[in-house]
Amino acid sequence: MTRPLSFFSRLIDNRDGAVAIIVILVAVPLLLAVGASIDFIRAYNDRVDLQSAADSAVLAAAAKYEHGMPEARISGTVNAFLSANGTLKTAVIGKPEVSSDEAELCLDVGDAVPTTFMQVANIQSLPISVRSCAALPGVKQLEIALVLDVSSSMIEENRFAPMQTAVAGFLQAFSSNASLVDKTKISIVPFSSRINIGMANTTWLKSYNGAAAVPKRWTDPKSVYTSSSYKLGYWIDGITPVMSTSKNYYWMGCIEPRADVEVRDAGAIGAYGMSDAPPTTSAFVAMDANPKSGTSFCPPPVTPLTGDFAYLKNAVKSLTSEGSTRLDAGVVAGWYTLSPKWQGVWGDKSSPAPVSDSVQKVMVFMTDGEMNTKYDPNDKFDWICSQTQSSACNQVATSAMQSACTAMKKSGIEIYTLSYSADADVVNIRNCATNSAHFFTASPATIKTVYDAIAAAIRGNTLRLTQ
Template identity: 65%
Template sequence: MTRSLKAFSRLLDERDGAVAVIVAIVALPMLLAVGAAIDFARAYNVRTNLQSAADSAVLAAASKYEKNMPKSKIARTIASYLSANVESKGAVAGEPEVSDDRTELCIDVANSVPTTFMQLARIETVPVSVRSCALLPGIRQVEIALVVDVSSSMIEEDRFEPMLNAVSAFIDAFSSDEAMKGKTKISLVPFSSRVSIGMDNTDWLKAYNGTPAVPERWTNPKAYYENGKLARWVDGSTPVVDTSKNYYWMGCIEPRADVEVKEKGSVGSLGASDVSPKTSAFVPQDANSQSGKSYCPPPITSLTDDFTYLQKAVSNLTSQGSTRLDAGVVAGWYTLSPRWKGVWEDESTPVDYDDSVQKVMVSMTDGQMNAKKTTDKFDWLCLHTSSEAACNDRALDVMQDSCSAMKKNGIEIFTLSYSNEADVKNIRKCATSTNHFYTASPSTIEAVYQTIASVIGADAVRLTQ
């Protein structure tokens, strides 16, 4: 007999009968209330476990769904998963519900929890029920931004070619998947100390700092690099000059954070923003005479389902320059943000944030933030900072603010650290979760990219409720 029951018994044994009657009248409802709380707590725990079981069942059914599949077949899959789960023994699932547009599958699952104390009030069970919904496969669109570090360390440390092979295999994983064809678009965002918008997008620029919107160096590169070999990017319009020292690409822009520091003394609302150039035009890199004009990567390839073009862009990447992680991350956002719909070549993308589309950024780097505060290369971001380290901290703040804003908008971020010298702390922090952070070496990078591709493909089926 419990301590509380013994105390109750002693009170009933009191010689004063009136006291015993009063205690009995008051104590019984109190015991029922305490007992009901215990029973409802048990019911709550059962409901939590039932929700987990229902979620697993609806995901399993959604992953096996085929067009016009009979509801009876869907119901059998759900029932088998529920019966295999010890927490949902005795649970009953209602008829599966497939939305009219065949984008979502929902189920209601009910069970009952036997009571203990509440049986004193002739309440033998507490009903519990849950609802779970999942997106159906083959319906959801996927937009992926591949942000790749092409700084000079990549080729100097023999990491560049393995990375190209890995990214190419990643694209193949989606182009060869019949279920993903027509549903997947991928952008390629090479970055080093800057990003290039390419010569097809010079109308995004503004004259600045006494220089024209489109620098003469971009339109007449032969006059600047007399001994270089002139070629064109895969877009057919962006020039590159290949000399014995470097690849001189055109079309790079100053990061907006740098421009804000120059104009206002600090990073403002644009530095970590996805505002399109229709709202705020970009400043050409040449407007900063100290930014190091040679350190410009190949142009961004906006979202496309032309995987042949993407593979050509990957195979033509070059490696040079320092590492502005913030520039790469923000540019990746540009290719995914609905604010840029109709700004890029494809008028239909990026689409709006919605459950019908999965937006993903996969960002890879082998280094640390490397803003320049030297005599020959000076980033405007470093104005008013005491040291290059302080300047890098400012750039990291911009990067993390951009990552946070993307995650708030539902963009899933995978990050990949590609060397022992990489800034693991900040790379991991940018990722959606610790499970979205990966490390790689030249011998493992292709396997890592394949793992990420598999995770993204699996995410095409996911819970919505």
């Protein structure tokens, strides 16, 4: 009886058997290679997840960092975050590293991904490791000027109260952040027809056009507003008066824009009109010196930089709305509160910091309108229109505004702009911004969301991944 051939013997005897052997010999390593690639893909995906978790953990720790914080507290935040995200099961977390200048926090995290196919080759796991670094906001000082259009259209079109709510939320975003609150100062700059320097700063004024440096209307408003329909009140600073009726507010303390005075004097805007020069370099002129603007509506006073968030919130709550729209005046006044040239001018506690890598200066400029100069000499009249007594004067003032925006950006000030109406001058408001991503549009229904987004963007510039 013939013994049956084995499987391999039959393959050898069979002409096709040799091919089958080759296929088998090639298939085994090919299958191992495919399996290994699957294991490596799994390891790569796990590494991506680990990097994301580490990034989130280091940002969370950076947000809570305080000067000289012990390593154990930093690790506690990191571990709590990674544990909550299910990352601590097998991961090995390195010691948090704070740079010597406390500008950056770094973290190394490692893990091992179990293999499946590669176990055939006795490879039980693949090691993965990530490194994540974040800037520490605790060493970044923030100075923010909130420039707010309070012209008549804001109240007439029911935009005023939503704006106040939105700005209050913006302030809350910084006052409630433990790592930023002590490093943040904010100014409130209301503007309409003019800007108001407040009665605490009357030494900044000079006599002009035959008028006293400090008008009697400011120091003795009852002598001018004699009707019983007027009620005397004061700004939250306790010294800047307002005479109000059931419909109107007449604040004391407004100045003529420097550009207007220069045009009246020399026929063109000069060296100081749209600059950040302090009053010690170029004194201001009271609004009353221009008899055609002395009766224009005046907004409440500028609140210079302060970290007193209760005072800031009270200032926003106490704002009133009246007057036309001089965008250029608002932009320049915002610059006054941020420029290092004004150190000591607003008072020591409100002094803008010198420009440095540790200071971030930001202006957030909001308006619901377009430039509205007064160019009729028979009515209210802005001196900036002395050479162009027509609607073309608006372009003169708008060009001046843009020159100030450009100079501010060159000086290192970041500018966000917000168009709060379909009637606003969107093109020029956008051009004033640092870039298109710093320009926003809003309505009464969305303005709070927009201010929240801007606050998040500013905080994000101080709290960010660096690796």
